[in-house]
Amino acid sequence: MSTSETPDRMVKVPSQPARFDLGFLRSRSARTSMIVIGIVLAYALPLLRPPIITTPDSDFGGVMTEAASYALVAVGLNIVIGYAGLLDLGYVGFYATGAYTTGVLTSEHFHWPFFLALPLAIGVTMVTGVILGAPTLRVRGDYLAIVTLGFGEIIRISILNLNWLGASAGIKDIPSPPSIGPNPVGATGDGLFQIPHIAWNGLVPLIDTQHTTPFLVFDVLDAIPYYWLLLTVLLIVILADYKIKDSRVGRAWEATREDEDAAELMGVPTFKYKLLAFALGAAIGGLAGSFLASGQGGYINPNSFLLLYSMLFVAAVIIGGAGNRWGAVFGGFLVAYLPERFRTLSDWRLLIFGLCLILIVNVRPQGLLPPRRTRRALAARAEIQELEGEAVDV
Amino acid sequence: MDFSFLFQSISPLTISDLFHQFAPLTITGLALGAIYGLIALGYTMVYGVLQLINFAHSEVFMFGTFAVAWVVVFFHGTSSTSQGLFSTLGLLAICLVAAMLTSAAIALLVERVAYRPLIRKGAPKLIILIAAIGASFSLSEIMGLRDQIVGWFGLKDNLSNYVSQARNVYSSPITIDPHGLFSIGNYRVTDVDLLTIGAAIVMMAFLDQFVRRTRLGRGIRSVAQDPESAALMGVNATRVVQVTFLIGGLMAGAAATLYMIRIGTTRQNAGFIFGVKAFTAAVMGGIGNLRGALLGGLVLGVAENWGAALFGTNWKDVVAFVLLVLILLVRPTGILGESLGKARA
Numbered sequence: 001m002s003t004s005e006t007p008d009r010m011v012k013v014p015s016q017p018a019r020f021d022l023g024f025l026r027s028r029s030a031r032t033s034m035i036v037i038g039i040v041l042a043y044a045l046p047l048l049r050p051p052i053i054t055t056p057d058s059d060f061g062g063v064m065t066e067a068a069s070y071a072l073v074a075v076g077l078n079i080v081i082g083y084a085g086l087l088d089l090g091y092v093g094f095y096a097t098g099a100y101t102t103g104v105l106t107s108e109h110f111h112w113p114f115f116l117a118l119p120l121a122i123g124v125t126m127v128t129g130v131i132l133g134a135p136t137l138r139v140r141g142d143y144l145a146i147v148t149l150g151f152g153e154i155i156r157i158s159i160l161n162l163n164w165l166g167a168s169a170g171i172k173d174i175p176s177p178p179s180i181g182p183n184p185v186g187a188t189g190d191g192l193f194q195i196p197h198i199a200w201n202g203l204v205p206l207i208d209t210q211h212t213t214p215f216l217v218f219d220v221l222d223a224i225p226y227y228w229l230l231l232t233v234l235l236i237v238i239l240a241d242y243k244i245k246d247s248r249v250g251r252a253w254e255a256t257r258e259d260e261d262a263a264e265l266m267g268v269p270t271f272k273y274k275l276l277a278f279a280l281g282a283a284i285g286g287l288a289g290s291f292l293a294s295g296q297g298g299y300i301n302p303n304s305f306l307l308l309y310s311m312l313f314v315a316a317v318i319i320g321g322a323g324n325r326w327g328a329v330f331g332g333f334l335v336a337y338l339p340e341r342f343r344t345l346s347d348w349r350l351l352i353f354g355l356c357l358i359l360i361v362n363v364r365p366q367g368l369l370p371p372r373r374t375r376r377a378l379a380a381r382a383e384i385q386e387l388e389g390e391a392v393d394v
Numbered sequence: 395m396d397f398s399f400l401f402q403s404i405s406p407l408t409i410s411d412l413f414h415q416f417a418p419l420t421i422t423g424l425a426l427g428a429i430y431g432l433i434a435l436g437y438t439m440v441y442g443v444l445q446l447i448n449f450a451h452s453e454v455f456m457f458g459t460f461a462v463a464w465v466v467v468f469f470h471g472t473s474s475t476s477q478g479l480f481s482t483l484g485l486l487a488i489c490l491v492a493a494m495l496t497s498a499a500i501a502l503l504v505e506r507v508a509y510r511p512l513i514r515k516g517a518p519k520l521i522i523l524i525a526a527i528g529a530s531f532s533l534s535e536i537m538g539l540r541d542q543i544v545g546w547f548g549l550k551d552n553l554s555n556y557v558s559q560a561r562n563v564y565s566s567p568i569t570i571d572p573h574g575l576f577s578i579g580n581y582r583v584t585d586v587d588l589l590t591i592g593a594a595i596v597m598m599a600f601l602d603q604f605v606r607r608t609r610l611g612r613g614i615r616s617v618a619q620d621p622e623s624a625a626l627m628g629v630n631a632t633r634v635v636q637v638t639f640l641i642g643g644l645m646a647g648a649a650a651t652l653y654m655i656r657i658g659t660t661r662q663n664a665g666f667i668f669g670v671k672a673f674t675a676a677v678m679g680g681i682g683n684l685r686g687a688l689l690g691g692l693v694l695g696v697a698e699n700w701g702a703a704l705f706g707t708n709w710k711d712v713v714a715f716v717l718l719v720l721i722l723l724v725r726p727t728g729i730l731g732e733s734l735g736k737a738r739a
Contacts, residue, residue, distance in 0.1 A: 081520070135719070135723055139723075146447075146673060146718065147718065147722060153711055153712075158712065314527075315524050315527060318520050318524045347542065350535045351531070351532055351539060354531030354532035354535060357531070358508055358529060361517065361522075362512065366517075
């Protein structure tokens, strides 16, 4: 069966250049093992510290934690921008809501344990999303951008001016997630067991028993356990994202994004689904914010939630390829990782980052990893253009 | 639960403050709003033609403010003095020209580098938005790194008056001393207030007539209305987009001059918050609508000042954004509605 299908498909799309044959990857077992290897590699990355990829000027574990956090935010924002097609320029507001709810519940005013505060933080952020979305999602696309941008600023300024939320001093001493195993802080024999790092002598990997990561202790000394936790959360969210995107809800989002009026005519309650996308995106933002608050430093202040970060999040989703969750993950990773990797450039980092944004969108106007549907649409357009000559150019 | 922390700043005292300070708050608000309005014209024109938010416009404005300060340093030196408006009119005219030219050049550069290649490729709107954000970052950073950039050419010492401490506040050595002319209520309206508001209204009127009456203005309106039909009628869309950016840049340069007359200091990130406000003003008035941009600016400026008096200066940005949301709820396309294309000739 499958042997006769492949050439058939090749005949259908003759204009598409054959890139490289990945046919052997199509089998189910090969795919599964690739995914497993990928996940294991992702978990092991901060231990492996591969040369070139590792960041020489800052703690690689910390950078990877930040990258995982950005990837999580980007996956959440991808639901809003990529699936539902709503431009949200104030996403950092949800990030802040999640972080501050956690901060208030675990440190500033109450002393709840982290995993009790987490669901409430997600809930509060989700409600915030609904409260913001209910009135504003009725205004048309581009207006939404400025309204959400204003919302992000309102949240930040409110935090900055309310003493109840710590004002400009922020909230400190937010407890980390609970550790597993014995945990005398600072000792080397803590945790259930120790995992050695890899040190590289040129291209030769050596096992470095001097530097180990205790499993599973969350304290200020080692960022890697936080990375593992975030990566696990990210994988769970991506799994949920698969489920929801392939459901009726995902199709409703897609229809709404492509043509709201047509979707409405077909019986899709577009407002309801837009609100759902907004609330889900907000909840994931709050989740990421909650983990930011209880992260390695256990400290948040209003400067962690500048408008600039909203722009970075949007940039992450769009250069990754809006609508593709793996694109969002990759974009989030890049936006967090590149400035740290090139820390040696110090003053020039932001300038180079800005120029890179322009360059990337020029080289890949569909994003680095566009969703399959965009690729198909592009191929179709190219085909029409070929048939009609130079005429179509809008 | 004690909610008093939310409302601590509203007290009978501040409400009576607003009442007593009504005239000064309103007039300085109008002057600030006039500057917002002029910047907002740039956002609104580009949006009207391309349906794109030009995020780099705040940097177009920021370069204009630096041009003003540099011209003053060039003619006057760095010794700081304070002078009346009328004794500096000649210098200010040169500043205005320099700022308008600088801002227009930057606007054209943004169009050429960040917009045109992507529009040609038919890239999605969001991608162009990212290019504009990238251009905004880059321009702001170029200004913040100007000492090092100038250093490559070995000019750092010659130009130290212009480039030293590039990331700090840079101020114009001449501060303009406002001179009271007549009273409204308990406020003496100054020549600077009149100049700011008057200049904004005059420029607005000129631009409005330009778009309504001239051939080029008709081209702009036709592309805003329907780019494809306009192209079929022989309108050169690229040219129209270029003119749109040029006009936006010129207006931002004028706004930059007025800003420097009133405030006198700038820095590499000074454009950001002003840009956000101006964009808010454009949306408030009805994006794509020229008169709406100025009206939105004035409303925003006044609302901010009143809000600052009522709730404290810390909350004035919150007042501005809440007002925006309220206006959009009542009138979803802004106060005057969107209409760059619909204006009748």
